[in-house]
């Protein structure tokens with residue numbers, strides 16, 4: 001029997017220590033299940049104190065992780081920036097691999113752990129550093145702006161990073177009339193609709209957001225008159241055209257907390273609605289439930305094992321670190337404001353794919 005197994009009993013002491021947490025998630029974890037979940041939560045919280053660790057949980061994590069063991073919650077960049085400010089020795093990333101890499105870039109002296117090797121991302125997997133080198137070869141001198149949802153290898157080939165919140169302002173801050181914006185095709189098209197800068201895109205997609213359609217949104221509206229629809233800019237332009245508001249995960253959360261619509265639908269990963277609903281009980285959430293399998297590979301159990309065995313440590317090759325950190329840091333230093341995606345005017349965008357680019361010739365890594 002391992003140390004963890006010995007700890008996993010629902011004792012009166014565990015019940016007392018987790019009572020406040022149970023109250024927070026009572027609408028999502030039935031009371032009959034709490035005796036199974038609470039010992040895990042308690043074990044994680046005790047172990048992270050003992051090991052001077054912090055847990056960073058993305059907005060798409062399930063409520064047990066988001067509300068009960070996380071030290072910081074937010075979007076990927078918020079998490080990485082917060083991580084850089086803590087005195088913790090260990091960061092456990094309850095998110096996906098590119099997020100853990102970004103935390104490592106901004107916290108090079110800390111041990112960064114990702115609890116599951118399944119925590120990838122379809123968007124990050126759509127492009128490699130070599131693809132970016134080929135883009136630069138095809139479009140010499142055109143600045144490369146890269147969404148943070150990419151590997152460190154891709155960031156290292158980029159001039160600057162952006163998030164879905166600041167993408168329009170970062171593109172415009174380049175001060176040129178043409179920019180390569182990688183790798184999300186829909187984000188790039190949605191940015192292009194808001195700026196006079198010509199955008200050259202890559203054909204990557206988020207497997208969660210690409211599943212939503214404008215037709216689906218119209219059907220929900222028909223069923224629920226008065227429904228307020230908030231969409232993430234990784235959705236297609238057709239979805240955004242049918243939304244009342246579009247912005248990053250943080251912007252959507254802010255919208256609900258400030259405006260308190262009677263009925264709202266967040267067109268993004270399913271768990272985010274649960275996490276916001278726990279803090280806004282007066283708002284009714286209509287949930288078009290698309291789950292991210294990569295985010296869902298993170299569980300309380302593997303977070304506990306990650307802390308116990310210090311696995312899986314995230315490292316970045318030396319030859320990649322400098323360029324990748326420069327691209328992320330440049331974005332942070334620029335301090336570009338977030339911008340909503342309302343009122344965009346669709347424009348034609350060039351979209352490149354691996355097979356539309358020639359071989360790499362004479363471009364240094």
Ligand code: SF4
Pocket residue numbers: 096120121122123124149206207208209269292293294295
């Ligand atoms: S929700 Fe989409 S962008 Fe986010 S980790 Fe999952 S696949 Fe990647």
